[in-house]
Structures are given as structure tokens and as C-alpha cells.
Amino acid sequence: MAKWALQILRQRSQAQLELVQQIKSASRRWDERPQRDLADRIFDSRDWDFVSRYTSLKIRKTFQKERALLAVSWLRRAKAEASLAMQQHRNAARHSKNLELYTETKLVLTHFFFLFLCNCLTTLIWFHGAFATRQMVLHVLHWNVRLHSELEDLLLVVDSASQIYSGRNLGPRTL
Amino acid sequence: MDSSATNVDIVPALTDLETRTLSRLPGEFSRLVYLASSRDCNSGRYVHEGLSYHFGETAASKAMALCHERVFEELVYCPLEQIVQKLHAYIASTCERPENVLKSWSHLQSYRITIPSDCDELAAQMFWSNVKMALMILEECQTMAPQNQNARLA
Numbered sequence: 001m002a003k004w005a006l007q008i009l010r011q012r013s014q015a016q017l018e019l020v021q022q023i024k025s026a027s028r029r030w031d032e033r034p035q036r037d038l039a040d041r042i043f044d045s046r047d048w049d050f051v052s053r054y055t056s057l058k059i060r061k062t063f064q065k066e067r068a069l070l071a072v073s074w075l076r077r078a079k080a081e082a083s084l085a086m087q088q089h090r091n092a093a094r095h096s097k098n099l100e101l102y103t104e105t106k107l108v109l110t111h112f113f114f115l116f117l118c119n120c121l122t123t124l125i126w127f128h129g130a131f132a133t134r135q136m137v138l139h140v141l142h143w144n145v146r147l148h149s150e151l152e153d154l155l156l157v158v159d160s161a162s163q164i165y166s167g168r169n170l171g172p173r174t175l
Numbered sequence: 176m177d178s179s180a181t182n183v184d185i186v187p188a189l190t191d192l193e194t195r196t197l198s199r200l201p202g203e204f205s206r207l208v209y210l211a212s213s214r215d216c217n218s219g220r221y222v223h224e225g226l227s228y229h230f231g232e233t234a235a236s237k238a239m240a241l242c243h244e245r246v247f248e249e250l251v252y253c254p255l256e257q258i259v260q261k262l263h264a265y266i267a268s269t270c271e272r273p274e275n276v277l278k279s280w281s282h283l284q285s286y287r288i289t290i291p292s293d294c295d296e297l298a299a300q301m302f303w304s305n306v307k308m309a310l311m312i313l314e315e316c317q318t319m320a321p322q323n324q325n326a327r328l329a
Contacts, residue, residue, distance in 0.1 A: 038251075038295075038297055038298060038301060041251070041252060041301060042301065044254065046254050046255075046256070047254055047255040050254070051255065051308070051312075054312070055311075055312055055315065056315060059308070059311050059312060059315060062308070062311065063308055066304045066308060069300075070297070070300055070304055073300060077297060
């Protein structure tokens with residue numbers, strides 16, 4: 001009976017570990033090189049300087065339109081990834097016993113503010129183009145990083161909770 | 176592409192491909208077009224007889240896929256001005272007349288199939304957009320050049 005109980009506990013804690021691993025990889029995906037650098041490339045003023053200096057009005061207009069489309073795609077992706085990370089955090093939080101109301105509320109508010117900011121930026125980009133909203137995008141990147149770091153803090157809480165939950169059966173953590 | 180687990184197996188094939196084949200091609204666009212055209216449209220696998228003979232089909236295909244991703248990434252993170260220069264150099268390196276290449280690339284949008292199979296969606300969009308702009312700029316330069324010449328002659 002004890003062996004059976006231990007086995008169930010091991011299976012559950014393994015599932016918990018996998019969940020935490022998934023969340024960590026999701027949040028890591030958030031600010032990894034491709035997305036960050038692509039945002040830098042999309043909003044890079046050097047491209048606009050080049051186009052505005054050497055090309056005709058027709059090309060300048062097409063370029064602005066193209067960059068606006070890319071910027072909106074980038075924002076859409078940032079929103080989707082933030083929502084995915086939040087969803088995974090929610091799933092992990094259900095199993096955690098170390099939840100702090102203040103931190104969770106703060107995280108939810110930050111997340112919604114981030115989504116709101118993304119929506120505002122999308123509207124601004126459609127009206128004013130990608131380069132006019134460049135500075136604001138930098139602020140969104142700042143929010144993205146902040147939300148990410150807050151999620152990391154929370155993951156530590158969830159992590160330690162799952163460690164307590166799993167007992168000493170799994171040995172040292174390798175996350 | 177999952178290259179981490181099998182990197183050790185493909186290193187000799189990769190080195191061979193880079194030193195013997197890719198280094199002889201001028202510029203990133205030549206390499207990108209070469210690698211993309213070596214890919215079978217149906218299976219997505221890369222075909223290189225010499226490389227397959229020496230290192231096996233799987234290692235050869237993986238090495239080519241990795242090189243394709245590297246070349247593509249280099250172009251994606253290039254500023255537009257450099258893309259224009261690189262594309263210009265590529266067009267000049269082909270045996271075709273520049274206006275024909277420009278027309279073909281613009282109309283058929285053949286650059287769309289030069290992206291690696293497992294590339295990031297946004298990176299692909301960025302690449303397509305930049306190449307489209309570069310083509311427009313080069314086409315404009317083409318139409319401006321005879322006008323300038325005529326003005327100079329007059």
C-alpha cells in the first residue's frame with residue numbers, strides 16, 4: 001500500500017515538474033533572441049533613414065505599410081506569448097500552496113496592462129506607422145521584461161511549492 | 176530543426192559543405208538560393224550527392240538544413256541597406272540580365288521559397304518584406320539609370 005502511494009506521489013510530482021518546466025521554457029521563450037532582435041530590426045531607424053534618403057515617395061509609403069504590418073504581427077505575437085505564459089502559470093498555481101494574493105494580483109494587473117498597451121500600440125501603428133511609435137514600443141519591451149521577471153519570481157514560489165509537494169523522492173532538482 | 180542532439184554527427188559534413196561548396200558562392204543570397212534549390216519540395220530533405228556519398232544522406236541533409244538556417248538568419252538581421260547591396264551583388268553574379276532577374280523575382284516572388292523549412296514565422300515575414308523592398312529599390316534604380324544617362328548625354 002505504501003509502495004503504491006509512493007508511486008502515485010512520484011507520478012504526480014513528476015507531472016508537476018514537467019508543468020514547471022513547460023512554464024519556464026514558455027517564459028524563457030518570451031525574451032529570447034529572435035523576438036527581441038526582430039523587434040529591434042522592425043523598428044530600426046537606420047532602415048527608415050536609408051529609405052527616406054534614397055528612394056521615391058511611392059517606395060517610402062510601401063515601406064511604411066510593410067513595417068506597420070510587421071510591427072502589428074510582432075505585437076500580436078507578444079500578446080499571444082504573454083497570454084500563454086499566464087495560462088501556464090494559472091495551471092501551475094492551482095497545484096501550489098505558496099500563493100501570495102498580493103503578488104498574484106499584481107501579476108494579473110501587470111498582464112492586463114501589458115495587453116491594453118499592446119492594443120493601444122496596434123491602433124497607433126495603424127494610424128501613425130511603426131517608426132512614429134518606436135519610443136512607445138521600447139516601453140512595451142520594458143513592460144514585457146518586467147512581467148517576465150515577475151513571472152520568474154512567482155515560478156520560484158511555485159517551484160518551491162512543488163518541491164515540498166514532491167518530497168525527497170526525486171533527488172536534486174535539475175531545472 | 177533539432178540540431179542539438181546530432182550536432183556531433185554532422186560536424187564533418189558541415190565543415191565540408193562550408194569549405195568546399197558554400198565558400199565558393201559569392202554572397203549570402205547565392206548561398207541561400209543554392210541551399211533552397213537543393214531541397215526537395217515534396218519531402219523537405221536536402222539533396223547533395225557528394226556530401227551524401229561521404230557522410231550519409233541524413234548527415235548531409237541536416238548539415239545543409241543547418242547552413243540554410245544560418246544564412247537565412249544572417250540575412251534577416253541585416254539592415255535594409257545591406258540587403259539591397261547583397262541582392263544587387265547576387266543579381267550581378269548571375270548570367271541573366273539584371274532586369275530579367277528583377278522582373279522574375281518580383282513577379283514570381285521566387286524568394287518566398289528560399290526560406291528554411293523550420294524558420295520563425297515573423298522572421299520569414301521580415302525577410303519577405305525586406306526582399307520585396309530591396310527589389311523595388313533596385314527596380315527604381317534600374318529605371319532611373321537610363322534617364323540619368325540620357326540627361327547626361329543631352
